[in-house]
Amino acid sequence: MKALPPCLRSASSRHGLVQNHALQRRQQLPIATAVLCSTHSKSGRRSFSVLNRPPPNYPGHVPLTGLERAALAVGSGIVSFLDPYRGDMIAALGEATASPYFIERLRRAMLASPTGRRILRDRPRITSSSLNLPRLRSLPARTVGGTYVAWLDREGVSPDTRSSVRFIDDEECAYVMQRYRESHDFYHALTGLPIVREGEVALKAFEFANTLLPMTGLSMLAVATLRPAERRRFFAVYAPWAVRNGLRGDEVINVYWEEEMETDVDALRRRLGIERPPDLREIRKREREERRRVKEGAAAQAVAS
Amino acid sequence: MGSIVLSGRQLQRPLSSLCRSCSRRLLPRLSRSYAAVSSQQPDIYDVVCVGGGPAGLSLLTALRSNPTTAGLRVALVEAQDLEKVRSWKLPPDRFSNRCSSLTPASAQFLDNVGAWAHLHRDRVQPYHEMQVWDGVTDARIEFEWTPPAAGKTIAYMTENLNLTSGLLRRIDELGGVTVFNSARVAGISFGEETEDLDLREWPVVHLASGQRLAARLLVGADGANSPVRAFAGIESRGWDYERHGVVATLELEGEGWGGDAMKIAYQRFLPTGPVAMLPLPGNLSTLVWSTTPANAALLKSLSPKDFVALVNAAFRLRPVDLEYMHTISSGQEEELAWRLQHTQFNRRAIPQTVVGVQDGTIASFPLKMRHADTYIGERVALVGDAAHSIHPLAGQGLNQGQGDVESLARTIEFSVSHGQDLGTRMSLESYNSERYGPNHVLLGVCDKLHKIYSAGSGPLVPLRSLGLSAINALGPVKSFFMEQAAGNGIKLF
Secondary structure, three states: OOOOOOOOOHHHHHOOOOOOHHHHHHHOOOOOOHHHHOOOOHHHHHOOOOOOOOOOOOOOOOOOOHHHHHHHHHHHHHHHHHOOOOHHHHHHHHHHHHOOOHHHHHHHHHHOOHHHHHHHHHOOOOOHHHHOHHHHHOOOOOEHHHHHHHHHHHHOOOOOOOOOOOOOOOHHHHHHHHHHHHHHHHHHHHHOOOOOHHHHHHHHHHHHHHHOOHHHHHHHHHHHHOOHHHHHHHHHHHHHHHHHHHHHOOOHHHOOHHHOOOOEHHHHHHHHOOOOOOOHHHHHHHHHHHHHHHHHHHHHHHHHO | OOOOOOOHHHHOOOOOOOOHHHHHHHHHHHHHHOOOOOOOOOEEEEEEEEOOOHHHHHHHHHHHHOOOOOOOOEEEEOOOOHHHHHOOOOOOOOOOOOEEEEOHHHHHHHHHOOOHHHOOHHHOEEEOEEEEEEOOOOOEEEEEOOHHHOOOOOEEEEEHHHHHHHHHHHHHHHOOEEEEOOOOEEEEEEOOEOOOOEOOOOEEEEEOOOOEEEEEEEEEOOOOOOHHHHHHOOOEEEEEEEEEEEEEEEEEOOOOOOOOOOOEEEEEEEOOEEEEEEEOOOOEEEEEEEEOHHHHHHHHHOOHHHHHHHHHHHOOOOHHHHHHHOOOOOOHHHHHHHHHOOOOOOHHHOOOOEEEEOOOOOEEEEEEEEEEOOOEEOOEEEOHHHOEEOOHHHOOHHHHHHHHHHHHHHHHHHHHHOOOOOOOHHHHHHHHHHHHHHHHHHHHHHHHHHHHHOOOOOOHHHHHHHHHHHHHHOHHHHHHHHHHHHOOOOOOO
16 A cells, blocks of 8 residues: 555655645645535435536545446455555545445544544645654654654655545545545554555554444455465454454544654553554564574584484 | 212212302301311312412313313412412513423313413414434434325414413403412321311311311322322332423524424434424524433533524534534534534524524423322322423423313313212222323333434434334324324324
8 A cells, every 4th residue: 555656746745845834725625615505415416327427526526326336346446455555446445435334433433532623624634745754853763753754764655645535425524534544654653563464454454443444344355365474473463452452442533643743652552542562573574584594494404414 | 989878977078069159158157157166177179279380270270161160169279479470471572481382182172261362372383394303314204284284283382381371361260269379388188077077088288378278189280299199199100311401492593494374393313312493483483402411501501602503503413513512611603613514404404593592591401201100099180290291302291281181170070060079089080091091102102212312323223213214204104193293183092
């Protein structure tokens, strides 16, 4: 999901890393007002056909019929299973399966929390320019900002690789989806899970338990593509961790990341009720070395005998 | 049973069928002639009604207006000052916050006893359509009469004070009721046996002023904490809902979507309880919002503009938004303005926007379910709230009381015209059997509706929406419920 070429958002990187309020405002999804209070009932909205597509509810919106939505879900699901690096396909799968219910549930979770409501009101967008990465690099390593930027640098990814939401009909729910997508990297930073396939699967399991978005649940099917040792580790360590913390912890969608940059990351984990899982990168490194030692030992033995 | 075996002593009791003038002539002589023997001789009445609320006043009006029962010697004992009720008057644009919905059946009864004409009719608002919906799923049921009966009245919204003052005026017109005004009941006990009167089985009401009233039939119309019920040893069972009903008189932006001729009542079921807006004349409406005691306390503490915003939100926003708006002590208006941009609803299916609330009309009262084990005892009958308390979600509380009164008055009339002692349990039996069943069913239905709609999530939510939509789609079933609610449906029990 991370490896999408950063060509989509070249505009924001061209604007450099200047904290520009006007820019930030333009990046927020515009609020469509008058149309919403119209007499369109839910059933009325579903009755359109391919030939008679209604106008978009927000810029970039693509209204889909139920059949199209199902086809999109199946198609994007198959492609992203075969190639987990197709971030656009995973995004489309997420949008096609989020409604009805799931994205509304996530919005409800946000509306139930004062911070979540503030996020929905302000509609901040996370990009490299809005985050001011050089400032984050100057923060201590213990802070959320420091951890996040260290994680970005370690994994070699940028926050500007997120595509815009297109297939969710309600414009506020579309923002919720956008926010989830843009916060995803912070979840990596919060849990310390790497973007290798095993780490992604573990994080998706955590997200599924926490956000209930079906795409995150479907992504767990990728556990079938893991190596047997990784799969064993997933079921023994990371799946129980994900379920326990995802369900017990607060809704991570309600973290106003922009305001938490200077917070101690352990304090934030404590506040959310989330324990840090065993460092997957460390484990994998240790195992690799172990394997190499075993192999070398075997080779040495073979030479000796 | 005692009334059948007429012993010599019992024959000396004043007969129930004695005309008023006779008994009046008889009684002073009785008390006078025996004053030397016993100065404590109580005043003897055929019917003593404790409580001058809608139920008590309706009963006395019914008894006095019926030629058969007009001869009974009746008394009313009321703890509060009825003068205030009698002289009750508000400017035409101000309305009391305690309003009730009177079904056509109740209105017909009030008309039969001659009281309906004494109400300020310009303050009574009939409504013709009802919109009821689920706040969680938006499943909706629309009660509107189908063409042959289109525009028929579902119920009349009436201020309780308009009703009681109208009844009082009718009683004054009929005359013949001994009223003990502002009279506190100090106690109720059985009478004593004297040489010529055996009052040992007769309840005697002791007033704080020292007067004593012996009653052939003591009627408890004295509310939920009925002293008469306590005297009769009748247990009242049920539970508290842990909810309060918040009432207020609201000013709307207009006369309603149907204009003045076609008024609509609205009710939305929220997980905390139903919120209802019922039409009053002009651009006014009355609010009945069943909610948690904490929310009720907050509603009462809000500034008028935030209160109005929260009422508007209650009919428009999602439960999650409402829940949040109940956690802040101000700023509901701004919160509503923001959330309205992101909430879809059909403007014409919900009440018009509230623009103001009348000063001093926001109040609340606790909600409970209670049902007395029986409505009758020997020489005791309970009516109205003394017999039952119901959740206000169907607006049936006052109508149940009117139904009780109508039935009890008919029972008394039967006893009088057949020469029976009207106070004995046997004479009263038909009242109890006629009213207990229907009241119990209605109490149960409202109780279950409250419980079903208290769930904010879970499997019950889709099921109840399915049920509501199904009833909405089935015309005859819906008509049946409407006829039942209007009080003119077929008698089921």
